[in-house]
Amino acid sequence: MSTVHVYDTTLRDGAQQEGLNLSVTDKLAIAAHLDDLGVGFIEGGWPGANPKDTEFFRRAHDELDLRTARLAAFGSTRRAGARAAEDPQVAALLDARTPVVTLVAKSHPRHVELALRTTLAENLAMIEDTVSHLVAASRTVFLDAEHFFDGYALDPAYALEVVRTAAGAGAEVVVLCDTNGGMLPPQVGQVVQQVARDTGARLGIHCHNDTGCAVANSVAAVQAGATHVQGTINGYGERTGNADLVTVISNLQLKLGHPLLPPERLARAAALSHQISEITNVVPYSRQPYVGASAFAHKAGLHASALRIDPDLYQHTDPALVGNQMRTLVSDMAGRASIELKGKELGYDLSDRPELLARMVRTVKDLELQGWTFDAADASFELLLRREVTGEPLRYFDVESWRVITDSGSDSSLSEATVKLVAAGERQVAVGEGNGPVNALDHALRQALAVAYPELDKLELIDFRVRILDASHGTDATTRVLVETSDGSSSWETVGVAGNIVHASWLALIDSFTYGLLSQGVEPR
């Protein structure tokens, strides 16, 4: 593996994105995904700055079992005129109990004077004191030199002194930050090379995308000698976002030969990008390099015949290397192949059933046009496939009707659901309460099925996600609901789509219960 650090700051700098708001549970889930991808460092947040980040580090210490990544706490150098050993913010960094601490420090004279309101000399003392204090407490320290490139342009001698001071005090890496994002690649490359030469320090790079060059600037810095690169998943971040870490990694690894991640982990990049979008609920950007849904989609036309002969003539890299795939937007060839593959994965051999495959492709395309999605709902896909193979839907019970009432009765607005159905030959009428319509329906449905299918008792809904499609129609829009259910040992996802959010949820619930019974080998009673 390469000696270049892959440092992710999705949880800290990425979370600065407008409209992005992560709960502690979200942050823990994202950290686990990042560890799976194989990044070297995960910056978790700023302990002490807000209660959420403090709680994140407490829970991460107990709950996160990282295999590859090391966790970093982010904070600033001590206050002017105090001692690091007595600064509560610095103490909070140690309380986070992470192996790594990343300190942000000023390296631009105007920022020292206007934002920190202290002297240039005191700023250097703050860096020296804080880095030494953390190193003495056995932390690996990285120092983010904020506004470095702008500062270097104004006063190179002072910017260099910041780098020397941090490195001299024991910072393992000094990260040059283009905080305002205004740089272009040649400037970045030149400054990194010069600073490396003048200071001998190990350098990192942290870029923002304000000129549309965050990726190119990061790559230029590595080519100029930086050996630590920061970024965020999907380029999340304030303003125009941070450098898109997956694109930076892919360029360095696939174009320039830096082995940053084991190939089998890089091949999870597209899936990881989408999984993290689901957690952040930021709509994926289809034109995103490498991992976007359109990244390898060809509108054929001019290219069609040559594409068939040699796809490599029309793609800059093999999409499989990043877990993506080529799509031709006019042909259903890819559709059939992937459905056959998916069927095989689920235990259905469809290789000698071209008609069934063609029918499935049509069904899936029709449903996807209506807003259904199966790439995140394997269980619903399997039920659909099973229905096509056997010729009839799997029916454990017959629903007569259902109804949910929500009212303003209390601040927490309980919902009440009634479900009427026939199971094992008996008509059941059951009522359930919940703190939302879906929760109430879940309880009523369980109640109605308890006698016929006691196996359902161990099922638990563990995730519930809503996406509004065709948002321009406002509350009139189509709604897609994804439900994840666990039986204690494994979990599965189902999907429902309807104009009515409650109806969509009901469809996903029915699939979830049906799949839960099927997977336990239960026969309809």
Add this chain to the structure above:
Amino acid sequence: MSTVHVYDTTLRDGAQQEGLNLSVTDKLAIAAHLDDLGVGFIEGGWPGANPKDTEFFRRAHDELDLRTARLAAFGSTRRAGARAAEDPQVAALLDARTPVVTLVAKSHPRHVELALRTTLAENLAMIEDTVSHLVAASRTVFLDAEHFFDGYALDPAYALEVVRTAAGAGAEVVVLCDTNGGMLPPQVGQVVQQVARDTGARLGIHCHNDTGCAVANSVAAVQAGATHVQGTINGYGERTGNADLVTVISNLQLKLGHPLLPPERLARAAALSHQISEITNVVPYSRQPYVGASAFAHKAGLHASALRIDPDLYQHTDPALVGNQMRTLVSDMAGRASIELKGKELGYDLSDRPELLARMVRTVKDLELQGWTFDAADASFELLLRREVTGEPLRYFDVESWRVITDSGSDSSLSEATVKLVAAGERQVAVGEGNGPVNALDHALRQALAVAYPELDKLELIDFRVRILDASHGTDATTRVLVETSDGSSSWETVGVAGNIVHASWLALIDSFTYGLLSQGVEPR
């Protein structure tokens, strides 16, 4: 003005984007906007390749009154083994009656053999013959050398021969195309420099964004000597899109001093980007450099205090230069400074009210810990701020109760809502139907308020977003709902958070209606 050509291909290469489909009227409207921006050339399409493009050129000739731009028709070199003068596709280019024709030609040996199925020598003859024929017909000819960078890597001598042949036959510019988008800036710069030196031809650049470097590659080419730069508005295009033309122009003009557009025209860039999004119906990308809604939006509390003193310390350029503006966002990372700044933006001077500010910071942090978010809900924030300033909530009506029923009655599951409230001294009981619980509540609430507040009639819910927080609790989770409402001329966002999704939606609706009345200057009746 600079001698660098600004060449827009939104209408041709941009239209290759997945999901983008432009009518002739759309194309004419976009062309008029491009002319307003001040681009030098507008590539309108491929006459003869499809009836739509042929009609575009016919109507453009009669209807478009271009002040700055010159129109270009796009097409390919003649067929192998024929004469340009007898090729119907070449004739269609002349029939388009444009001052400029842009020809696409192969410059990569494998593409000549596999896609064109002809010899390398015949490909050169096709270029020579077609360019000469068009030049003889008084057209300015640009030649797009497709797959140039890949071709140059494989066989530089042949790639150079293509450039020499085109230039020798009279092509004014030979455009080097990174058709597969796999290049990085140093390669692009190096090849452009080498080709310029070896051929003496005037060179252009055409980049795709597959490595996330389309902008950086375009800028690198100009720095290496290219004097013609192609791109599309909003970076539309196949796969990951083309170089975003506005970002390229802004970098060249504001960072590197190339005066490509008159400043007052560049200052229309943000508006133009949004107007064209409205025509294409592609959702604007908020993180787009220079013109995106978030491009100059600041969230961090750390920065807000210094932002007040000197905004230029925190922005890479003056947003007014591209017609954008700075915004401050309120979030749990925010401190007093950013709330003060936000208040100022909304017309509340809080500079001499430190206690109120401190209370607001506490309130916002507490609410955000519960899942509220205000950076995407300015209207709810303003109502909250107003309540703290005036000491009481703004009450246009008093809700007694509400209730929603959803049932399985039909596939589309209508919901039915009842709202009871007192407005203008009268008790109102109203019922509303909708295709979801929120839609039904919206209708019932409007109905109940119609007599007291006819001003609400013009309000329309235009977006509705749902986010499940702490999703690991499944259907038991907290739900956050964001609602966007329009009164026809402006729009505002409100937020609601509750365990029950319907209750959360109700809270966001109430804020939306309240803000809608407040912003019209309506007094409680």
